[in-house]
């Protein structure tokens with residue numbers, strides 16, 4: 379299937395409130411342009427350097443989403459243009475995002491990455507850590523960030539029941555934390571679902587699916 383046909387097929391499966399983030403990591407700019415020409419305006423990269431290299435080569439109305447683990451020393455390179463950081467996993471990185479956003483006189487939108495999978499290797503807060511952070515006074519010192527919701531990755535397994543259970547748990551946490559009243563917390567996005575599990579994720583309430591290989595083919 380062509381990139382355009384894949385995008386059209388996936389878009390056709392998404393509920394109105396769910397947004398497609400085309401995950402373009404490792405893919406050449408020509409393929410991003412092809413996705414853009416097919417109507418795609420949201421691209422997800424997992425490495426800051428790669429995103430910084432590609433951004434000036436695509437039209438300015440592209441939204442750039444950082445979906446991979448973020449080191450504090452890399453924040454400054456993308457602070458002028460990043461649209462949403464899905465992968466915030468520490469207060470330290472949040473403080474650095476705030477600092478760099480202030481330098482550009484903007485507010486950077488963020489999601490807290492929650493560790494929901496069984497694998498040890500995945501980054502993210504656990505549920506109680508996220509709740510503690512959202513309730514702490516630390517956020518009041520960070521006027522240049524806004525927390526829009528949560529992101530999670532399910533276990534890499536064929537067990538659909540398990541994947542569904544992990545997404546459902548994340549949605550429950552999202553609903554519980556949604557009531558939180560803070561100046562820079564405004565829950566409206568739940569980023570969950572990839573090529574192999576986005577149909578389950580949307581059934582469980584995802585508002586953003588991050589899909590790569592189902593659009594662009596497998597990565598090497």
Ligand SMILES: *Cc1c(COP(=O)(O)O)cnc(C)c1O
Pocket residue numbers: 401403424445446531571572573574588589590591592
């Ligand atoms: C690579 C990646 C995706 C997309 O994975 P596919 O299986 O190619 O759809 C989604 N989310 C994150 C965090 C990723 O690193």
